[in-house]
Every structure is written in structure tokens, then in C-alpha cells.
Amino acid sequence: MQADNDFATDAELSSRIVTPGSAITSDPMYMRGHGTFTENDTIYSSVSGVVERINKLVSVRSLKQRYSGEVGDIVVGRITEVGSKRWRVDVNSRQDGVLMLSSINLPGGILRRKSESDELQMRTFFAEGDLVFAEVQLNTPAGLSLHTRSIQYGKLRNGQLVTVFPQLVPRSRNHFHSLPCGVDVVIGVNGYIWVSKQVPASKVEENAELIYSDKNDSISDHEREAIARVANCISLLNRLYVKITDASIMYAYEESLHHLVKDLLTKRVAVDLAHSVKSRLAQQS
Amino acid sequence: MSRQELLSPEGLRVDGRRPNELRRISCRASVLSSADGSSYYEQGNTKVLVAVYGPREPRQRNPALATEQAQINVEFNVAPFSTSERRRRSKGDKRLLEVAAFVRQTFEGAVQRSVYQRSQIDIYIHLLQNDGGTLEACVNAATLALVDAGISMVDYVCACTAGFVEETPVLDLCGVEEAAVETPDLTVAIMPRNGSIALLQMESRLHVSKLDDVMDLAIEGCKHIHTKLDNAVLAAANDLAEKLSH
Numbered sequence: 001m002q003a004d005n006d007f008a009t010d011a012e013l014s015s016r017i018v019t020p021g022s023a024i025t026s027d028p029m030y031m032r033g034h035g036t037f038t039e040n041d042t043i044y045s046s047v048s049g050v051v052e053r054i055n056k057l058v059s060v061r062s063l064k065q066r067y068s069g070e071v072g073d074i075v076v077g078r079i080t081e082v083g084s085k086r087w088r089v090d091v092n093s094r095q096d097g098v099l100m101l102s103s104i105n106l107p108g109g110i111l112r113r114k115s116e117s118d119e120l121q122m123r124t125f126f127a128e129g130d131l132v133f134a135e136v137q138l139n140t141p142a143g144l145s146l147h148t149r150s151i152q153y154g155k156l157r158n159g160q161l162v163t164v165f166p167q168l169v170p171r172s173r174n175h176f177h178s179l180p181c182g183v184d185v186v187i188g189v190n191g192y193i194w195v196s197k198q199v200p201a202s203k204v205e206e207n208a209e210l211i212y213s214d215k216n217d218s219i220s221d222h223e224r225e226a227i228a229r230v231a232n233c234i235s236l237l238n239r240l241y242v243k244i245t246d247a248s249i250m251y252a253y254e255e256s257l258h259h260l261v262k263d264l265l266t267k268r269v270a271v272d273l274a275h276s277v278k279s280r281l282a283q284q285s
Numbered sequence: 286m287s288r289q290e291l292l293s294p295e296g297l298r299v300d301g302r303r304p305n306e307l308r309r310i311s312c313r314a315s316v317l318s319s320a321d322g323s324s325y326y327e328q329g330n331t332k333v334l335v336a337v338y339g340p341r342e343p344r345q346r347n348p349a350l351a352t353e354q355a356q357i358n359v360e361f362n363v364a365p366f367s368t369s370e371r372r373r374r375s376k377g378d379k380r381l382l383e384v385a386a387f388v389r390q391t392f393e394g395a396v397q398r399s400v401y402q403r404s405q406i407d408i409y410i411h412l413l414q415n416d417g418g419t420l421e422a423c424v425n426a427a428t429l430a431l432v433d434a435g436i437s438m439v440d441y442v443c444a445c446t447a448g449f450v451e452e453t454p455v456l457d458l459c460g461v462e463e464a465a466v467e468t469p470d471l472t473v474a475i476m477p478r479n480g481s482i483a484l485l486q487m488e489s490r491l492h493v494s495k496l497d498d499v500m501d502l503a504i505e506g507c508k509h510i511h512t513k514l515d516n517a518v519l520a521a522a523n524d525l526a527e528k529l530s531h
Contacts, residue, residue, distance in 0.1 A: 017519065017522050017523060017526060019432070019441075019515055019518045019519060019522070020432055020437075020438045020439075020440060020441060020518075021438070021439065021440035021441055021476070021477070021478040035437065037397065037437075037439065044439075044478070046397055046437040046438055046439065047435050047436070047437055047438075048432050048433075048435075048518050048521075048522045049435070049522065050526060063435070063522055063525040063526060063529070064315070064321075064322070064433065064434070064435050064525060065434075065435030066321060066339075066340065066341070066434075066435070080342075090342070094339075094341065094342075094401055094404045095341075095342050095403055095404055096342040141402050141403070142403065143403075240528065241525060241528035241529060242528070243529070
């Protein structure tokens with residue numbers, strides 16, 4: 001099949017919306033990237049999304065897709081299985097991630113080889129259903145390999161999980177934010193966001209023994225309300241399909257202060273709030 | 286019982302359509318928030334809801350199945366209220382399993398399964414109202430939901446039925462036409478880009494000399510459905526792109 005001649009002009013190649021099976025270019029100078037395939041020397045799109053061109057590489061970025069990991073990504077995951085010397089972690093991806101026993105920190109930050117006794121008490125570190133804050137170490141066809149070798153990574157507690165579209169979370173230098181409203185958020189690149197009570201950084205190091213604790217600290221009603229408000233604001237940003245960063249969360253939080261937390265996601269308030277958050281974001285950009 | 290007239294002397298069918306007319310189609314992507322991809326599809330009075338989950342970790346980790354290609358699972362569910370007579374169907378109903386198997390085989394050819402190694406794609410189809418053309422509606426709705434989930438596909442898969450009534454090929458049979466014993470009922474699914482056939486199914490007898498006409502009509506219908514689906518996908522993509530650009 002001969003493709004039409006009029007689509008290959010350079011300007012049209014990028015930021016054009018395509019659907020599966022539509023021809024992108026038949027110019028032999030281009031290489032195919034993600035979201036495309038070739039047939040009879042023509043590059044076709046295999047997903048619906050936006051065409052992106054970097055030098056000679058043409059790819060299609062899908063607007064809605066599962067998370068696909070990259071090395072160095074900060075993710076939040078849930079332990080699904082405890083195996084021999086490893087945990088399986090649901091990271092909202094194509095496959096479960098793997099967290100090896102050798103790639104976690106021991107309580108108290110002791111540095112040593114993991115022994116057989118550590119293997120036997122793996123559930124005291126992470127059990128099924130626990131949430132972990134980790135970094136992607138390797139990306140293999142068998143799945144993502146994670147590690148928690150840093151003082152800030154490890155088990156998550158004192159808060160609640162919010163799930164958003166993964167493509168709304170931009171990769172940035174920092175994914176752990178202590179918001180001025182007294183709430184900590186961990187924005188996982190995989191679309192899992194942990195909203196929790198603020199713990200001062202000095203106290204984290206003090207409590208190195210407690211990194212695998214299952215018990216919540218005492219959380220006051222005031223803190224609970226702040227956590228719930230931030231969580232609802234993130235859900236709202238997700239519905240609006242707005243990029244989720246510490247800045248956008250704070251805008252939504254500030255705009256939401258006129259309303260009760262429990263009303264934030266009701267249709268009437270959400271529409272109202274969406275409008276003010278959007279205009280606020282438009283002002284900034 | 287008197288035999289119902291399926292084609293009037295004026296050349297109109299029981300629901301007032303001409304032989305080469307499709308029923309009204311309306312469809313929407315992204316109707317469910319918890320699924321990776323979803324769609325709602327109406328063709329006349331046949332209404333289908335599809336949810337796609339995946340590619341995700343395979344449920345049973347069978348080494349024999351841990352292949353270089355994604356597994357596709359299809360579950361087909363018929364609501365008890367989908368027909369005029371209320372009837373609950375068991376999950377093991379052979380008719381339902383058969384439809385699910387057809388849909389699975391169709392998409393095994395269209396989805397780029399080697400892109401998603403060691404994972405599984407689940408397609409859940411719910412038939413909410415049945416007025417003929419179940420299989421075509423399921424295939425079209427599943428295509429829309431898979432595209433919505435951002436799963437790599439070689440092309441859309443568009444399905445359409447055609448039958449043969451009183452020496453005339455008719456497009457897109459409705460429930461009454463389908464139920465008539467003597468109507469042959471052919472379902473074709475094509476990939477419109479190169480016109481290759483992804484699914485071809487007929488359970489009744491039709492003279493071979495008539496087959497070409499009926500096939501051509503069905504393929505013509507598939508092409509119309511392709512533009513409908515493409516418009517729905519473009520609308521959804523434009524909507525998301527616009528929201529993201531803020």
C-alpha cells in the first residue's frame with residue numbers, strides 16, 4: 001500500500017495526534033521508536049497518542065497507559081508475595097517488581113551481608129500488603145528490580161494511598177515533599193501517591209530502628225483532616241487530568257480551604273474547585 | 286405462527302432500514318475509572334460495556350505459559366435483563382465461552398503481544414442489552430477499550446454482520462432478523478488498513494454463489510464502523526491532550 005505523500009512534512013511530524021494503524025511517515029530517514037511499527041517501509045502508529053520526534057527517532061506517546069519503569073524512578077509499591085530472598089511488589093506496571101533481600105537496609109542501618117536468619121525473618125521487614133517506597137535499580141524483561149538502600153526509602157505508614165494516572169506524574173529530582181500544610185507526600189512515578197503525617201527529617205534518622213515498624217504514630221484529628229484534604233485534592237487533580245506536582249497539590253489545597261473535606265469530591269464542589277484550580281494553574285504557566 | 290415478512294415489497298426491513306443500512310452506532314471510550322481501558326458501545330438496541338485490565342502480572346504463573354508473548358483472556362458476560370425474557374446464564378454456558386474464544390482469537394492477531402512479554406491482558410465484556418449482532422458489538426467495543434488502554438495494536442479490528450433475506454444481501458441484522466430460522470448470518474471482522482480478515486463466522490447455510498455479495502456488504506459495513514471508532518478514539522485523545530496541555 002502506497003502511503004499518501006502529504007503527511008511526511010517535517011512540521012507535521014511532531015505533536016500530531018494519531019490512532020492505531022495510521023501512517024506516520026514513509027521517509028526512510030526516520031527510525032521507529034515506541035508505539036510504532038513498520039510495514040512495507042512505512043512507519044505506522046500502534047497506539048493512540050501524540051507523535052514525538054527526537055532527531056531521527058519517531059515515537060508515539062500514548063496519552064493513557066500503564067507505568068513502564070525506567071532506572072532511577074522513585075515508586076511506591078505494594079508487597080504481593082514473599083518469596084525466597086525476594087519480595088514481589090505490585091508497582092502498577094506490566095509485571096510485578098522484584099525487591100531482593102540483598103537490596104534493602106537493615107534496621108538501624110547496619111551494613112552487613114544478609115544471613116540465613118535474615119531470610120527466615122523476611123516477614124518482619126516486609127509482609128504481604130505492606131507499602132514500600134523504593135527506587136528502580138534495573139529494568140529487565142523479567143520485570144523491574146527495586147531497592148530501598150536509602151534512609152528515606154522503606155516501609156510507609158501514618159497515611160493513606162491515592163492512585164492516579166501514571167502519566168500525570170512528571171519525573172523530577174525530588175519525589176518526597178514535606179508540604180507547608182503539615183503533610184508529607186511521596187509522589188511515585190508509577191501513579192501511587194502516599195499521603196502521610198509529617199515527620200521531621202531529624203526524627204527520621206533518630207528512629208532508624210523503627211523503619212520496619214507496623215505501628216502508626218499517634219495522629220491528631222487535625223493532622224487526619226489535613227491528610228484527607230490533600231488526598232482528596234490529589235484525586236481531584238487526577239480527575240482533571242492535571243500534572244501532579246507539589247506545586248499543583250498546594251494550589252488545589254489552598255483553593256479547597258473554603259470547603260469541608262468531605263464535600264471536596266461531591267460534584268457541586270468539585271466542579272467549582274476545578275474551575276479555580278485551572279485558572280490558578282493557567283496564571284502560573 | 287405466520288412467517289414474519291423480513292423485507293417489505295418496498296424494500297424496507299422490519300425496523301425500517303434499507304438493506305444496506307447500518308443501525309445507529311454510538312460509542313464512548315474511558316467510561317470506567319478503575320479499569321486501564323474501557324468502552325461503552327451501542328449498535329441499535331445492542332449495548333455492550335467492556336473493561337480492559339492490563340498488561341499486568343499473570344494470575345497463574347505457569348512456566349509453560351510464561352512465554353515471550355502476552356496472554357489474552359476474555360470473559361463474556363450476559364446480563365439477565367439483556368433480553369425480553371429474563372434469564373440468568375451460568376458462566377460455563379457454551380455459547381458464552383464460544384463468543385469469548387472468538388474475541389480472544391481475533392485480538393491475538395491484532396495486539397502486538399510480543400511487546401508485552403510475560404504479562405496478561407484481561408478483557409471483560411458485559412452484554413447489557415441484546416438485539417442481534419452480539420459478536421460484532423463485542424469485537425468493536427473491545428477494540429475501542431484496548432485502544433483506550435494504550436495497548437499496542439497493528440490496527441483496529443472492525444466487525445460487522447450481513448445476512449441474506451429474500452434474495453437480497455442485508456447489512457447488520459437486528460434481533461428479529463437474526464432469530465428467523467432461514468436467515469444466514471455472517472460475521473466478518475477486518476483490519477481496515479490492509480483489509481485482512483481477522484474473523485469470519487457463519488453457522489447456517491448459504492449458497493456459495495451468494496457468499497461474495499454478502500461478504501462485500503459486510504466489509505463495507507466494517508469500513509463505516511472503522512470511521513465511527515476512529516472518531517471516538519480521536520475525540521478521547523484530543524480531550525486528554527487538551528487537558529494535559531494546561
